[in-house]
Each structure stands twice: as structure tokens, then as C-alpha cells.
Amino acid sequence: xxxxxxxxxxxxxxxxxxxxxxxxxxxxxxxxxxxxxxxxxxxxxxxxxxxxxxxxxxxxxxxxxxxxxxxxxxxxxxxxxxxxxxxxxxxxxxxxxxxxxxxxxxxxxxxxxxxxxxxxxxxxxxxxxxxxxxxxxxxxxxxxxxxxxxxxxxxxxxxxxxxxxxxxxxxxxxxxxxxxxxxxxxxxxxxxxxxxxxxxxxxxxxxxxxxxxxxxxxxxxxxxxxxxxxxxxxxxxxxxxxxxxxxxxxxxxxxxxxxxxxxxxxxxxxxxxxxxxxxxxxxxxxxxxxxxxxxxxxxxxxxxxxxxxxxxxxxxxxxxxxxxxxxxxxxxxxxxxxxxxxxxxxxxxxxxxxxxxxxxxxxxxxxxxxxxxxxxxxxxxxxxxxxxxxxxxxxxxxxxxxxxxxxxxxxxxxxxxxxxxxxxxxxxxxxxxxxxxxxxxxxxxxxxxxxxxxxxxxxxxxxxxxxxxxxxxxxxxxxxxxxxxxxxxxxxxxxxxxxxx
Amino acid sequence: xxxxxxxxxxxxxxxxxxxxxxxxxxxxxxxxxxxxxxxxxxxxxxxxxxxxxxxxxxxxxxxxxxxxxxxxxxxxxxxxxxxxxxxxxxxxxxxxxxxxxxxxxxxxxxxxxxxxxxxxxxxxxxxxxxxxxxxxxxxxxxxxxxxxxxxxxxxxxxxxxxxxxxxxxxxxxxxxxxxxxxxxxxxxxxxxxxxxxxxxxxxxxxxxxxxxxxxxxxxxxxxxxxxxxxxxxxxxxxxxxxxxxxxxxxxxxxxxxxxxxxxxxxxxxxxxxxxxxxxxxxxxxxxxxxxxxxxxxxxxxxxxxxxxxxxxxxxxxxxxxxxxxxxxxxxxxxxxxxxxxxxxxxxxxxxxxxxxxxxxxxx
Numbered sequence: 001x002x003x004x005x006x007x008x009x010x011x012x013x014x015x016x017x018x019x020x021x022x023x024x025x026x027x028x029x030x031x032x033x034x035x036x037x038x039x040x041x042x043x044x045x046x047x048x049x050x051x052x053x054x055x056x057x058x059x060x061x062x063x064x065x066x067x068x069x070x071x072x073x074x075x076x077x078x079x080x081x082x083x084x085x086x087x088x089x090x091x092x093x094x095x096x097x098x099x100x101x102x103x104x105x106x107x108x109x110x111x112x113x114x115x116x117x118x119x120x121x122x123x124x125x126x127x128x129x130x131x132x133x134x135x136x137x138x139x140x141x142x143x144x145x146x147x148x149x150x151x152x153x154x155x156x157x158x159x160x161x162x163x164x165x166x167x168x169x170x171x172x173x174x175x176x177x178x179x180x181x182x183x184x185x186x187x188x189x190x191x192x193x194x195x196x197x198x199x200x201x202x203x204x205x206x207x208x209x210x211x212x213x214x215x216x217x218x219x220x221x222x223x224x225x226x227x228x229x230x231x232x233x234x235x236x237x238x239x240x241x242x243x244x245x246x247x248x249x250x251x252x253x254x255x256x257x258x259x260x261x262x263x264x265x266x267x268x269x270x271x272x273x274x275x276x277x278x279x280x281x282x283x284x285x286x287x288x289x290x291x292x293x294x295x296x297x298x299x300x301x302x303x304x305x306x307x308x309x310x311x312x313x314x315x316x317x318x319x320x321x322x323x324x325x326x327x328x329x330x331x332x333x334x335x336x337x338x339x340x341x342x343x344x345x346x347x348x349x350x351x352x353x354x355x356x357x358x359x360x361x362x363x364x365x366x367x368x369x370x371x372x373x374x375x376x377x378x379x380x381x382x383x384x385x386x387x388x389x390x391x392x393x394x395x396x397x398x399x400x401x402x403x404x405x406x407x408x409x410x411x412x413x414x415x416x417x418x419x420x421x422x423x424x425x426x427x428x429x430x431x432x433x434x435x436x437x438x439x440x441x442x443x444x445x446x447x448x449x450x451x452x453x454x455x456x457x458x459x460x461x462x463x464x465x466x467x468x469x470x471x472x473x474x475x476x477x478x479x480x481x482x483x484x485x486x487x488x489x490x491x492x493x494x495x496x497x498x499x500x501x
Numbered sequence: 502x503x504x505x506x507x508x509x510x511x512x513x514x515x516x517x518x519x520x521x522x523x524x525x526x527x528x529x530x531x532x533x534x535x536x537x538x539x540x541x542x543x544x545x546x547x548x549x550x551x552x553x554x555x556x557x558x559x560x561x562x563x564x565x566x567x568x569x570x571x572x573x574x575x576x577x578x579x580x581x582x583x584x585x586x587x588x589x590x591x592x593x594x595x596x597x598x599x600x601x602x603x604x605x606x607x608x609x610x611x612x613x614x615x616x617x618x619x620x621x622x623x624x625x626x627x628x629x630x631x632x633x634x635x636x637x638x639x640x641x642x643x644x645x646x647x648x649x650x651x652x653x654x655x656x657x658x659x660x661x662x663x664x665x666x667x668x669x670x671x672x673x674x675x676x677x678x679x680x681x682x683x684x685x686x687x688x689x690x691x692x693x694x695x696x697x698x699x700x701x702x703x704x705x706x707x708x709x710x711x712x713x714x715x716x717x718x719x720x721x722x723x724x725x726x727x728x729x730x731x732x733x734x735x736x737x738x739x740x741x742x743x744x745x746x747x748x749x750x751x752x753x754x755x756x757x758x759x760x761x762x763x764x765x766x767x768x769x770x771x772x773x774x775x776x777x778x779x780x781x782x783x784x785x786x787x788x789x790x791x792x793x794x795x796x797x798x799x800x801x802x803x804x805x806x807x808x809x810x811x812x813x814x815x816x817x818x819x820x821x822x823x824x825x826x827x828x829x830x831x832x833x834x835x836x837x838x839x840x841x842x843x844x845x846x847x848x849x850x851x852x853x854x855x856x857x858x859x860x861x862x863x864x
Contacts, residue, residue, distance in 0.1 A: 124712035473715030
């Protein structure tokens with residue numbers, strides 16, 4: 001205590017007139033906040049352990065609990081805000097790098113919220129998706145520059161392998177290890193039912209999940225965890241992870257507490273060892289090296305699978321994308337600075353990288369200027385929160401979107417941002433069997449399918465309003481967007497006009 | 502007000518076409534008349550015609566039709582042309598002075614052929630050379646605008662009602678085997694002659710009724726291949742798409758129609774195997790050239806035409822026949838005006854191309 005003490009961030013408010021001391025909260029809290037006092041017959045709380053995951057609140061049968069933000073904070077100071085002060089105390093206590101989870105929570109601009117979508121009035125008709133066909137199917141992958149004909153004059157299929165999506169959304173990379181077996185199973189089954197793809201992340205593929213291979217993207221990251229020939233052959237596509245929006249410039253972090261049992265076996269590393277991927281791929285120090293890895297992976301899979309290169313959105317992302325497009329990659333995935341993570345150094349998460357909206361617009365524009373936009377597909381992630389974010393991303397130029405945080409929310413995540421502790425009360429970001437079993441994969445799958453079905457309906461409504469009946473004609477259709485609250489420069493980079501223009 | 506090219510201008514329209522399958526040449530008088538019953542589909546801010554087979558005496562030369570704002574840009578442009586082309590004829594296009602047509606630019610036509618040495622050094626054919634020169638003039642010589650550049654064909658257009666524009670250009674004095682016509686109902690143009698339709702590139706001319714919702718997706722894709730959408734109109738981008746698919750990719754007309762007005766995936770899944778593969782291939786490879794939103798277009802080209810509706814048929818278009826003549830129009834009234842005896846009037850389905858060709862050797 002004393003100088004080391006930091007007053008807890010949250011307070012547990014228990015309505016004693018409602019509490020029946022059933023001890024559900026105690027059993028549900030992996031952090032050990034709640035205890036039962038047999039002498040007094042009442043529940044007690046240690047709010048210093050609370051992460052505000054809302055598990056106890058959600059399961060309390062009498063709605064006796066709420067978690068509120070503590071009002072015991074240092075004296076107000078616009079420059080030295082409470083979080084900043086607390087972080088300094090923590091570092092002075094520990095001497096360590098601060099760790100965080102999930103996406104950047106800072107109040108930096110969300111450009112999606114400054115972009116507005118068009119609708120048809122008078123000069124052309126809106127289309128009613130309840131009464132007319134409305135198409136959301138997309139194909140990801142390189143498109144040939146020139147058609148070819150056989151001797152009979154018929155068009156020859158000279159397409160390289162493509163990914164076919166029933167709607168332009170995929171579940172983004174989350175490794176087995178960072179999230180649980182049941183979370184992975186939910187994602188895999190939902191992707192299969194929806195006709196889209198989920199992504200293994202860098203932790204390998206559990207042997208039980210090979211059956212979902214046709215709807216799986218297998219990832220190869222700098223740590224090469226769990227990468228072997230069968231793994232590469234198992235998925236529909238291979239993703240080389242060069243970077244992640246939440247932590248550009250560094251590799252993955254998985255604390256040893258989560259490397260247990262099957263996770264250790266799937267990753268092919270010892271139990272309890274921290275899995276810290278190297279910052280760069282040590283066989284890729286330049287673009288020509290990337291080309292070699294792209295083709296090595298293609299060779300290893302007989303050119304039957306498209307290769308995705310995933311990069312974090314950083315300052316010169318347009319030039320990087322141009323390089324990747326010429327590297328033989330079929331798809332470029334760009335992850336914006338608000339992208340989620342299971343664990344990242346706080347300073348990096350909150351300060352490195354750029355918004356996905358600007359990165360996407362810059363890349364799409366650059367690839368078109370160079371005439372190579374059709375050589376690759378563009379997939380963007382890093383905080384796609386809703387169907388309207390998807391529509392705006394497609395109109396800016398994306399072929400499809402990656403979502404991860406939204407998918408986890410559907411599974412029950414309450415964004416408490418403590419995944420790195422491995423104590424997820426919702427059974428998602430944990431490897432403790434008693435917690436993992438709280439997530440029922442059957443229900444998880446249904447909720448993911450529901451979410452995507454709802455988004456698909458909303459996408460169709462928005463498309464119809466614009467007089468569009470196929471997602472393809474929204475792609476890069478920036479005239480359908482207008483900006484508000486933006487500078488000339490921001491509009492210029494996004495390639496859109498201001499509202500009213 | 503901003504004119505075409507400075508802003509995007511949507512417009513509604515009327516379209517008409519007549520073709521003689523035996524290649525018989527018809528005076529332009531009749532198609533001009535056809536626009537009268539559709540008067541209310543235009544608003545006096547643009548009308549025009551494309552005529553094929555009208556310059557048989559210069560059939561081997563490209564006929565460039567140009568608007569000039571003034572003598573200065575004419576001299577500049579002619580200097581550009583002289584350096585790059587053999588010019589066999591240069592003249593003003595004959596017009597009639599009329600109360601209904603005002604603010605005329607200078608209107609010239611040139612019959613030209615690219616200099617052989619230029620073709621050799623650029624390693625391109627004469628058609629590509631014409632396309633590049635047209636793009637160059639229209640985007641760099643201020644006040645000069647090439648609005649027609651095909652062989653043995655020409656576009657005539659102006660600000661005004663189409664029936665007046667036809668009389669202004671004395672189209673009854675021309676004879677062609679194929680005519681298309683357009684009356685325009687733009688919503689916010691100040692009335693610039695270059696913004697009227699048809700829009701043409703080489704021998705492809707397009708008249709279009711509708712406002713496409715895919716415009717910017719199409720534009721941003723096609724501009725990767727050297728096209729510059731200077732006018733920001735639907736017709737312009739559709740013409741470039743057609744040129745790209747037909748001439749540069751070598752697709753057939755039917756394949757081109759299957760890209761622009763692609764069948765729905767559900768429809769494709771019910772087609773026989775070979776056709777299903779072809780349609781899937783075309784939709785996958787050229788997905789950015791799908792055109793959505795309402796349109797009825799008539800594409801004219803040397804020796805024929807193709808009429809096409811958007812896949813939901815959000816714009817009217819009917820076809821009729823009589824003898825060797827085929828008529829296409831936004832409204833049946835226009836066909837009746839040209840030929841009261843026209844038979845078998847029918848409405849093509851959305852996305853169903855109507856292709857009519859003149860007998861080989863007759864044009």
C-alpha cells in the first residue's frame with residue numbers, strides 16, 4: 001500500500017435488498033471479486049480485482065449488481081489525465097512495458113462516422129431488396145488482364161484460384177490460444193454455414209477443425225507456430241501475416257499462461273512458454289523476400305490456393321500495397337490502427353499506425369493509378385463495426401472486410417480489454433477449461449450467423465437505396481459517399497466530396 | 502454553373518434507332534421525325550444523332566467531328582492534327598440557321614489517317630492511335646472537343662430539342678444504313694454542346710436513357726486503361742466500357758452484354774454447364790464493369806447495332822420490324838412515326854441484348 005496503491009477503477013454496487021446471496025457471482029468471477037461471508041450471510045466484493053466484464057451483472061438472477069466507474073480519481077487535470085497518471089504509477093511499481101488488449105480506445109477520429117451514404121431520389125429508382133434480387137456475392141483473388149480463347153473460340157478459364165464469399169465479410173485472424181477452442185469452433189461453423197471464411201490466426205489449426213478447411217484461411221506469421229505441410233494444405237487460402245493493426249512493427253504476443261494442452265501441441269511449442277513472434281519475418285527483410293515466401297507457399301500448395309498478405313496500416317501503406325500487388329500475392333489485407341488484439345504493448349497499440357479508412361482509400365487510389373487494382377483484391381479490417389461500415393469500406397474501394405471484435409461481441413465479449421490475463425469470464429479469450437465451457441459453440445455459431453445475416457439484410461437495404469443491385473458496382477463507387485466534418489486534405493485522401501457538393 | 506466534365510450530370514432521355522439489314526441507305530429525315538412524339542422526354546438541353554454509311558467517298562479515312570470554342574483553339578488543334586495525321590479534307594459541317602438553335606460553337610470535320618511513321622514508332626494500330634489522339638485533344642486542348650472519330654460514320658449533336666438539332670444539321674441531306682437518335686433531359690447542365698449525346702469513340706456510338714448507379718465504380722475501373730472520363734456522363738463511361746471489352750479484350754457482343762448487364766447469379770446457376778462457366782468467368786473477371794441502375798442503350802457500330810436494357814429493365818425500350826428494317830425506341834410512338842406499318846413490336850427483357858447486323862458486304 002502507500003505509494004504503490006492505485007484506487008480500483010471500478011466499484012461493485014450490490015443492492016442488498018435484492019441480493020439473495022446465491023453466490024452465482026462468486027462462481028462466475030474468475031478474477032475472484034466476489035466472496036461469501038458465512039458469518040454475516042452476505043456477499044462481499046474486492047473491487048480491486050474487477051475488470052468490468054459484466055459477467056456477474058449479466059448472470060445475477062435478481063439484478064442486484066452493477067459495476068460503475070469509480071469516482072475516486074486524482075485531481076482533474078486536462079494534461080495529466082487519470083489514466084496517464086495510473087500508468088505511470090504502474091510502471092513505477094513494476095518497471096515493465098504496459099500491456100493491453102483489444103483495439104485502441106483513444107478518442108482518435110473515426111472516419112466512418114464522418115462519411116454519409118447516398119440514396120436515389122427521382123432521377124433513378126431505388127431498388128427494393130424485398131421484391132427484387134440483390135446480390136452480395138464476391139470473388140477474391142487476382143483477375144487475369146486478358147481473356148484467352150481455346151481453339152473452338154470459347155473463353156478459356158484462365159482464372160487463378162479465387163475465394164468465393166456469399167457476402168463481403170470474413171472473420172479475421174484470431175489464434176487458437178489467444179481465443180478458446182469453443183470460440184474457434186463457433187467461428188469455423190458459422191463461416192461454413194454462411195459461405196464465408198474464418199482465419200486461424202498464427203497459432204496453427206487444431207486437428208478437430210480440419211473438417212472446416214474449405215472455409216478456413218490458414219495464417220503463416222513470423223513465429224511460424226503450427227505451420228506444416230498438412231496445415232498449409234488444409235485451408236482454402238493462406239495468409240502471410242506481416243503486421244497487425246493493433247501492433248504494427250512487432251510480432252504476436254501470447255502469454256505462457258494460455259499455452260496449455262492442445263494449444264501447445266497445435267502451436268508446436270512447449271507448455272507455459274510465452275509465444276512471442278519475432279517482430280519481422282526473419283526471411284523477409286524486403287519486398288523481394290516477400291515474393292519468395294509467396295511463391296514458396298504457392299509451390300507448397302501446387303498453386304491451388306490464393307495467398308493473402310496481411311499488413312498493418314502504416315504511413316506509407318500505399319507504396320507497400322503496390323509492392324505487395326507486384327509480389328505475386330492474390331489478396332492484400334490491411335489492418336487499421338483500431339484493430340483488436342489479444343495482447344499488445346499499450347504504447348504501440350495506442351500510438352502506432354493510421355486509420356483504416358485513409359489507408360484503404362490511399363491504397364485503392366494508388367493501385368488504380370498504377371493500373372494494377374485488378375491484380376489483387378483488397379480486404380480491410382481494423383474496426384469494422386456495422387453493416388454501414390462495410391458499405392462505406394466497399395464504396396471506398398475494398399473488396400471485402402475482416403471483422404473480429406464484432407464477432408467476439410456476438411459471442412459474448414463485453415470489451416473489458418483484459419484478454420491478456422487469460423481469465424475471460426465469457427469463455428472466449430481463455431484456456432481454462434471451466435471458463436471455456438461457458439461458451440457453447442452451438443449457440444456461438446447461431447449468434448454469429450444471426451449477426452452476419454442481419455448485416456447482410458442491412459447491406460442489401462443500403463444498396464437498394466442507392467439503386468444498386470449488386471455489391472460489385474458499389475466497389476470503389478466513391479460518388480456514393482460524402483464527408484462531413486472533414487478538412488480538404490482528409491476529403492482529398494478519401495477521394496470523396498463534402499456533403500452538399 | 503458547372504458543365505459536363507466539371508461535375509456529374511444525371512439525365513433522363515429518349516432514344517431511337519433504325520437499321521436496314523440489307524444495307525440500304527436511308528435519309529436522316531425520318532429518324533429526326535421520330536423524336537417529335539417523344540418531345541416531352543427531352544428538355545431542350547441536348548439532342549443528337551449518329552449516322553453510319555454517310556461518307557462512302559471517304560470510307561477509308563477517319564472522320565473527326567470537332568467543336569471549337571473559338572478560332573484560337575481551332576488553330577492550336579489543327580496544328581496538332583497536321584503533325585500527326587494526313588488530312589485529306591477539312592471543312593465546316595453544313596448547318597441551317599434557326600431560331601431554336603443558338604450559341605453555336607465552330608463545327609468542323611476532318612477526314613484523316615494517322616501518319617504511318619507514327620504508328621510504327623508507337624507500335625500500335627491506327628484505331629488505338631485515334632483513341633489516344635482523341636483523349637489527348639479532349640483533355641489538353643482547351644476549347645477543342647472531338648465528338649466523333651469513326652470511319653464512314655458521324656455524330657451530329659447540339660443543345661436543343663432533337664428534332665430541331667436534326668434540322669439544324671440538315672440530316673435529311675445525308676444517307677446512312679443505320680441511324681440512332683437521342684433527346685436529353687439533363688437535370689443541371691448549363692447546356693454545353695459537347696455534353697449532348699450520342700457519345701462516340703471510333704465507330705462505336707452510344708445513345709443511352711437512364712442514370713446508372715454504378716457510375717463511379719465503372720469510371721474508376723476503366724480509367725486504369727487509359728480512358729479519361731472528361732464528361733462524367735453515363736454514356737461516356739458506357740462507351741469506354743464497350744470499347745474496352747469489344748476492341749481491347751476481344752469479347753463478342755453477346756459476351757459484352759453478359760458483362761454490362763450480367764445475369765443474376767441465381768439465373769446463371771440454372772444455365773447449362775458450358776454457358777454457366779462462361780457467364781461465371783465473365784462476371785468474376787469483369788465484375789467492375791457491371792452496370793447497375795436504369796439504362797437502355799443502343800450501341801451503333803460499323804455494320805450493326807446492339808440494344809440492351811439493364812437487368813431489371815428499369816427503362817422502357819421496344820423493338821419493331823418491317824421488311825429489312827429494324828426499329829428500336831424508348832416508346833412505340835417513335836417507331837410508328839417512322840413506319841406506321843412496323844410489325845411484331847416487342848419489349849426485350851432486362852439484360853437481353855438485341856443484336857442486328859447488316860448483311861456482310863452490304864455496308
